[in-house]
Amino acid sequence: MESLLCDEVLQEILQRLPPSSSSAVPLVCKRWSIVHRNCRYSLFLRFPSANPSSLPAFSSYLSRFPRVSSLTVVLVPPSDNSSPVVSFDVVPDYDDDEETNSSLLSDQILLSVASNCPNLRDFRYLAGPVSPTALLSLSSSCKHMSSLSLTSIRPFSFRWLTFFPALKDLSLVDCGSFDSSNDDESELELPLESLCLSEIRAGDCGLGWLWRRCTKLRRLQLRSCEGTGDGVSFSSFVRCLPGLQELELRTCRTIADGVLLRLAQHCDSLYSLLLYDGGSRDGLLRFISRCRSTLRRLDFRLPLDLDNDHLSAVAENVRELVSLRLQSCCLVTGEGLKTLGTTINAGLEELALINCDVIEKEPGLLTTLGQSLRELRKLDLSYNKMLPDKELVSMLVSCKNLVDVKLKGCRGLTGAALLSMLNNCKLLETIDIKHCCGIETDTVEFFLLNSPRIRQVHVEESKLSGVAKTWVSQKFIQIIG
Template identity: 75%
Template sequence: MESLLFDELLQEIFQRLPSSASSAVPLVCKRWLILHRNCRSSLSLRFPSASPSSLSVFSSFLSRYPRLSSLAVVLVPPDKSTPLFSISSDAAEGCEETHFSLLSEHLLLAVAFNCGHLRHLRFLAGPVSPSSLLSLSSSCEHLSSLSLSFVRPFSFHWLTFFPSLKDLSLVDCGSIGYDDTLQFDSDHHELPLESLCLSGIKAGDRGFRWLWRSCTKLRRLQLRSCEGTGDGASSSAFVRCLPRLQELELRTCRSIADGVLLRLAEHCGSLHSLLLYDGGSRDGLHHFMSQYRSTLRKLDLRLPLDLDNEHLSAVARNIRGLVSLRLQSCCLVTGEGLKTLSSAVNAELEELALINCDVVEREPGLLTTLGQSLRELRKLDLSYNEMLRDKELVSMLVSCKNLVDLNLRGCRGLTGATLLSMFKSCKLLETIDIKQCCRIEADNVEFFLLNSPRLRQVHVEESKISGVAKTWASQKFIKIID
């Protein structure tokens, strides 16, 4: 039978297999191994510091996957137990080396030589020079997403090499000096970038003026652990990227959050999504929420000691089209503020998250009131409210009949009674997370799996999945994630 299947048909079958089964395909025979490599479009590799001789092995390995469109290469600390390189489902978030490395240069050149079809590249194997990026741009003409480690001093003119680049992420990797023989035009260009993520900008960093002036098409901006926006506080170049901005994320940027929000209110009228974690001041945030009358649809805040009821009241007065509200560890918010906001956005709100917010446990009856006001909710996240009890949650779920996604991870006070209530009230539920809910037993999970017709994904410990539940989940294509 195997010999009767055309190569194209086998490749089509391989592409449709789940990841658990796909990993066994290359073990069947040499023909299947070659076909599997030829049809694979995505790889994630963890690469340890290695000798120059290992680079040829890396290049040879990449040459066996001629159709790669997505590749992640991450340098990891050397360890005796670490293989030369290993395929990984996820790449590390940070850069492990802060010195200019010939290894990273040669790795990038190997990628450029072997992966001409790349559209997405995540390369966190050390800093690289603009000259090596020129080689990459010549080989990968259709590259649209790029993630790199960067070093000081900053120079962004190499971005003109990538005419198709839409998504750029730069991770701070320290300071270094290098001589680059390439010469750049000092005039700014209109870059095609629509998404930009910068991490680790220091207060005294320079070289960003050209970047901000060239990002006139920016739709999404992420700043992480930044102390400035480059070229000093008096620089006016930053506002050039704001007019078309639709999404903004500020993570741990306390020293610049107020200034960025002030400029946003003045220069941007199209913002749809704002994420603000661990930064800003009460007054600056209140000014933004009071002044910004816009199309804001999503608000995600983790401000333990900065967010209070006055901010929620400002949102209720000025931002009526909110569809998603996510609050995390907001200690100063009370039930009164949440009720005021829910009354203002009751018809529109589709997602609510109160993560590790003690108001959920501090004020009995709050969830009941919110459930009665927010009947259109489709996503609810109450994770890590450890003292949340069945009675409070069940009284809310009775009103939330449109839920498709429910996250209860870390709610240690919940029992199987909650799952029984979900079975009765939440007929549309597709995804649920009940990991770290120690009082929910295996028989409760089995009952829920067998009686939830639309369920597609469950996050739960493997020890709570019985043999019957596993069989049922397999037959109904329900994904179990441990």
Template identity: 55%
Template sequence: MDTILCDELLQEIFHRLPPLSTSAVSLVSRRWLRLYRLSVTSLSLRLSPQNSSILSLSPFLSHHPYLSSLTLSPATFSPGDTSTSSDHILLSVASSCPYLRNLHFSFYPVSLLSLLSLSNSCPQLTSLSISLSRPHSFHWLVSFLSLKDLSIVFTCVSGEFDSEEFNSDKENSNEMIGNSDAELPIENLSLSGTRACDSSLNWLWRSCKKLKRLQLRSCEGIGDTASVSSFVECLNGLQEVELRTCRTIVDRVLLKLAENCKSLTSLLVYDGGSKEGLLQFISLSRCNLLKVDLRLPLDLDNNHLLAMAENFNGLSTLRLQSCCLITGEGLNTLAVAMSNGLEELALIHCDVVKREPGLLATLGQNLRRLRKLDLSHNAMLVDKELISMLVSCNNLSELNLRGCKWLSNVAVVSMFKSCKHLESVDIRACCGIEVEAIELFVLNSPRLKRIQVEEDKLSDVARMWTLNKFIEVVD
């Protein structure tokens, strides 16, 4: 067998093997091991902080010359880890992976010179995730000619930063790539830990003229005064914005979006902002929002829902999580306004579900076009309420009930009787749902492709049917 199959055919077979089977391939023969390594295009590695691990990285990567995607993270963080070790690792990657397109590098901050080395050695790099220390420069980005996705975490580790080294690196990078504004190819930008003192953001905002998606995490500012003024320059074609735990800047960013961005289609705000700032954005915005995802326990109420019903009646997706102050009145008004367009609704851990009996039935009657429904982590949701909604939602393809502890077998029977188009279901942590009900569900759901449930709740019959019907099971 080893001599009959040509190299190309063996590699094609390796590509089609399930992940759990690939480890056995390398044990067949040296030829199979060599060909398997040549066929590998994606790796995820956890490195120990010891020098031996870092030194062995380059020889290991050299056995996988066609890597296009690489994720590197430390097995543990130790006080002895420094940016020096991060630079050594990054230089090893640069020298060994010429075809790299995606790099996720979760180590200590790297130097500007090591980034320039990466750009020269990996010209096809389109996605990069790294850490930088303060103060920082972004001029090195000009040398990444193909970079579309950029994710940066800013850190200030005590004893790590050397100002003389930074200034030297910055001067070298400026000499190589110039100091003027640029037009970067970046379309997706994610920043974590930015501050109001980050003056270098001024250049970044001005240079990201092709930005389509912006994500800010745990950010306290969008730069100094000049940076704030330049921020609007990257908003013109922006389509998606995510603001996670950015309470100090949410209102300012939302106001800039309302005034300067008409192309926005998706907005996510988690754990931050104010009632007034959010209401101002909804009222002033002239964009055609299609998706809204909010986790605002104390900053979202019926006034916001009523404003959305008036201004955002083209929504196709509405996701609300842990929103304590909304009521059935606000949700029903919103549902009536969006009855012809809303395809996805999520009410995750929203106590209005248990506070107002009959709410789900009314929502179901108004939202008959729903394809995706997420009621996860509503621990007090009972069979009667869910069934009353499912009777009207006949077009559902995805249903998430994870953590709904009071649901029983009766709810499962209603699922396959009312929802004939279900393709994906999550019923993990539903204590009242038993083995027999899951077996019936698998047998009677003709379009089911994926079920998320505890392994011990699958009978032998259910397992056999998941295999025969090619249904993916996720524990």
């Protein structure tokens, strides 16, 4: 039978195998191994130690996968006990200058990638600093690179970006300063549409060069940033805002208010805002009061900065809201949530109240919200540890369109909540019940066997009976433990 299958048909069959079976394919025969490599488009490689002597093995391994288009390389210390997807285990041979040694090794790894992966489009290199020279070599070989993630660049520069004409998505963890005294004044436009920068310091120079050239930016993420660059860079920051659709500010307290103010002044297209651990009450209130009608998604983790005034402003100014996510918002009360729910009842599709003690403080809140938000499709009540069955059940009776429910860490729930979901949520496809110690194995089994549309379940493997394991295998239900 094997001889009757041409390579194209065999490749199509192998691509449809589940991961558990696919890993054994190379052991069948040499032909199957070659065909399997040719249909692998994604690789995740971990180095258990930083050692140049592993490079030949790394390069040889990459050469076996000529069609790989997505590659992630992570450098882990020798003491890391995690199981590597691919391991190049050698005895460490450390240099006295560890940082220099790491940088040289990173450059050699990039050169190896450049020579073996001409079809690479998505590259995540989380294994140390790289040089602009190595990035130029990568750009000359991987001409279709569209997504790139790096930890740091030494010496720091952004000018190498001009050699990646197809790059749409850039993520850089360790931002730094570079000499901008010779900054050219040509306004060459970069193709970047998504940009993620971490750890920008207030006085970092040269960022203005980037801001002025990111006029096509649609998504911006700033993480643990103290600024957007020095004075010159800050004045150029507004150049990237007019077309922005998504903004994420994570732990950027010192700059959050300033960024939101300029966003309200210069952006007419913002669709999604995520704000975690940053800003002030007044600054956020001013932004919501001035925001444009395009805003659809709000995601806040502001334990002591978000209150009912903000929810009232959202109800008044953001009439087309489709997603609201609140996490650890201690000052929000049931009154504010009810007012918001009544105002935007028709359009809200996603609601998340993660670790929000208002659920436990005000019995009946979920019942009222369920009656107002009957079109909800996604519900996340994770880490409300004392959430009782009756509160959740009373909400589920009204929310019959749910397809995704997350209840991770809700220790007060029992099997009764799961059975209610089975009776009321006929469209359910995804559920997370990890760390719900009140839900037993027999209830999980009954739920799986009687949920017609379930496709993904987050649950501990210890709660899966033999019958349940057989069933999920036959029905191709994904279990995430």
